[in-house]
Amino acid sequence: QSVLTQPPSASGTPGQRVTISCSGSSSNIGTNYVYWYQQLPGTAPKLLIYRNNQRPSGVPDRFSGAKSGTSASLAISGLRSEDEADYYCAAWDDSLSVVVFGGGTKLTVL
Amino acid sequence: EVQLLESGGGLVQPGGSLRLSCAASGFTFSSYAMSWVRQAPGKGLEWVSVISGGGGSTYYADSVKGRFTISRDNSKNTLYLQMNSLRAEDTAVYYCAKRDYGDYAASENWGQGTLVTVSS
Numbered sequence: 640q641s642v643l644t645q646p647p648s649a650s651g652t653p654g655q656r657v658t659i660s661c662s663g664s665s666s667n668i669g670t671n672y673v674y675w676y677q678q679l680p681g682t683a684p685k686l687l688i689y690r691n692n693q694r695p696s697g698v699p700d701r702f703s704g705a706k707s708g709t710s711a712s713l714a715i716s717g718l719r720s721e722d723e724a725d726y727y728c729a730a731w732d733d734s735l736s737v738v739v740f741g742g743g744t745k746l747t748v749l
Numbered sequence: 750e751v752q753l754l755e756s757g758g759g760l761v762q763p764g765g766s767l768r769l770s771c772a773a774s775g776f777t778f779s780s781y782a783m784s785w786v787r788q789a790p791g792k793g794l795e796w797v798s799v800i801s802g803g804g805g806s807t808y809y810a811d812s813v814k815g816r817f818t819i820s821r822d823n824s825k826n827t828l829y830l831q832m833n834s835l836r837a838e839d840t841a842v843y844y845c846a847k848r849d850y851g852d853y854a855a856s857e858n859w860g861q862g863t864l865v866t867v868s869s
Contacts, residue, residue, distance in 0.1 A: 671852070
């Protein structure tokens with residue numbers, strides 16, 4: 640059972656917009672930044688979004704992040720086949736003094 | 750260019766020990782906290798531990814506390830994870846990652862991972 644809760648799966652067709660949610664608590668998302676990672680099969684995770692809604696250099700602006708209260712979301716617009724991957728949210732938890740990850744969301748592009 | 754290269758993985762019996770290493774290059778190693786994150790086969794990411802740049806602060810996941818020890822040698826630009834009393838549930842790919850953006854949860858640079866298999 641992950642401290643951060645994500646839906647196990649999501650799907651969309653090419654060109655669509657998909658949103659993945661991440662629910663936490665006051666000790667993690669409620670007080671700290673949220674980070675989103677993309678992991679393609681057999682590869683290391685890649686940072687997609689930092690500090691809730693910022694994109695590292697090289698990440699397309701099709702990816703966007705938002706945070707409200709104890710929840711966060713990742714939106715992918717103009718869905719492409721290469722976006723098919725696992726997506727994870729993460730945050731520091733002040734109460735546990737650990738980094739907490741969501742369980743991951745497998746995105747399928749139909 | 751930041752490079753992180755893990756080594757030391759392999760097959761070990763339950764109750765055994767293993768030490769993972771992560772050789773870093775392309776940045777001032779001592780200025781950055783470093784983490785270990787693992788992923789069991791077919792499962793999600795699980796954060797394991799983090800160590801500050803100077804090595805004075807460490808944090809561990811409850812699942813490994815008391816069994817694993819994170820350390821670093823800044824003179825060798827190398828991060829370590831000493832794993833003792835290994836269990837089957839420790840079987841995973843172990844990644845080292847560089848802390849970025851001043852947050853333990855943020856890592857823009859990851860190694861390729863090293864597989865640890867705990868089995869008799």
